Amino acid sequence: MKILLIGQKGQLGQKIYKQLTEIKYISLICWDRQTIDLLYTESVFYKLLTIKPDIIINSAAYTNVDQAEKNIELTFRINYILIKTLVKYSLLTKSLLVQFSTDYVFDGKKNQPYTETDPTNPLNIYGHSKLASDLYILQKNCNSLIFRISWLFSSQGNNFLLKILDQAQYKQTLRITSDQYGSPLSANEVASISTKLILELYKHKKNGAHLYHISINNIMSRYSLAKSFLTKIKNESKTIKIKCNKIIPIKYLNYDDKTQRPRNSALKANEIIQKHCFLPNINKCIYETIEEIKIKQQDKNDY
Numbered sequence: 001m002k003i004l005l006i007g008q009k010g011q012l013g014q015k016i017y018k019q020l021t022e023i024k025y026i027s028l029i030c031w032d033r034q035t036i037d038l039l040y041t042e043s044v045f046y047k048l049l050t051i052k053p054d055i056i057i058n059s060a061a062y063t064n065v066d067q068a069e070k071n072i073e074l075t076f077r078i079n080y081i082l083i084k085t086l087v088k089y090s091l092l093t094k095s096l097l098v099q100f101s102t103d104y105v106f107d108g109k110k111n112q113p114y115t116e117t118d119p120t121n122p123l124n125i126y127g128h129s130k131l132a133s134d135l136y137i138l139q140k141n142c143n144s145l146i147f148r149i150s151w152l153f154s155s156q157g158n159n160f161l162l163k164i165l166d167q168a169q170y171k172q173t174l175r176i177t178s179d180q181y182g183s184p185l186s187a188n189e190v191a192s193i194s195t196k197l198i199l200e201l202y203k204h205k206k207n208g209a210h211l212y213h214i215s216i217n218n219i220m221s222r223y224s225l226a227k228s229f230l231t232k233i234k235n236e237s238k239t240i241k242i243k244c245n246k247i248i249p250i251k252y253l254n255y256d257d258k259t260q261r262p263r264n265s266a267l268k269a270n271e272i273i274q275k276h277c278f279l280p281n282i283n284k285c286i287y288e289t290i291e292e293i294k295i296k297q298q299d300k301n302d303y
Helices: 011-021 040-052 073-093 123-142 159-170 187-203 222-238 270-275 282-300
Strands: 002-006 027-031 055-058 096-102 144-147 174-176 209-213 247-250
Touching: 002 282, 011 027, 011 187, 027 055, 040 073, 055 073, 055 187, 073 096, 073 123, 096 123, 123 144, 123 209, 159 174, 159 187, 159 209, 159 222, 159 270, 174 222, 174 270, 187 282, 209 270, 222 247
Parallel strands: 002 027, 002 055, 055 096, 096 144, 144 209, 174 247
Antiparallel strands: none
């Protein structure tokens, strides 16, 4: 089985890479910005025909939500136009395409977590670009898996928990929104779940497009997530120094946000619950991420 992983050096891509390299029967090829220019779709398509992957996992995306408002063309070229090329290859060869999408395809007006069948209505350019690729894949009905995820975090990259940790190391007081809700999940857990589902779908030759939400079984506010994260660090780690001793909940209206975001973007994993019966545990995700941060910090100190 030959798998092409696009975006191997990203926050999620690194974790998927780790999962796949542990499976002996997989021949893995990786693309990143240094390997190929993903903006030149003709070149991308030609290289796909050359290497002939059985599965394409696309974890590459333009994810800077604020900058996407200014760089609309670039955002759509990476998040949508590239996907059209991958779909073209999938339809031609019957290969499996795996695409990672986002909670930002929703407007946040629903009071409950969003299911796979809820109507979409993105509020920003990033959300629009990701929805465009979702709809294109579903319309073409190529052999595919779309995974929507919310509030991804890990011990590396640009994510909410690392931003909180950075501030907590030099600020005594943090102000965090208490009325923004999501389904936070570690890149480790997303990689683990998605890899299982990818290999299962490929093994059983389930044709057509499939949409899954990957999420925890409850919702959290940014305030509760930050509080849980910093509390666990203080209780579990003596090596990660935290200056912050107070977190103040604030309303989203009082937060200076450059770009409109959904107030509630929590996801409900109906398809996974019904068909596969496993859900990740947020506390486990946070503890594992803290352990990774500790190791990275120790390696840095040793160096």
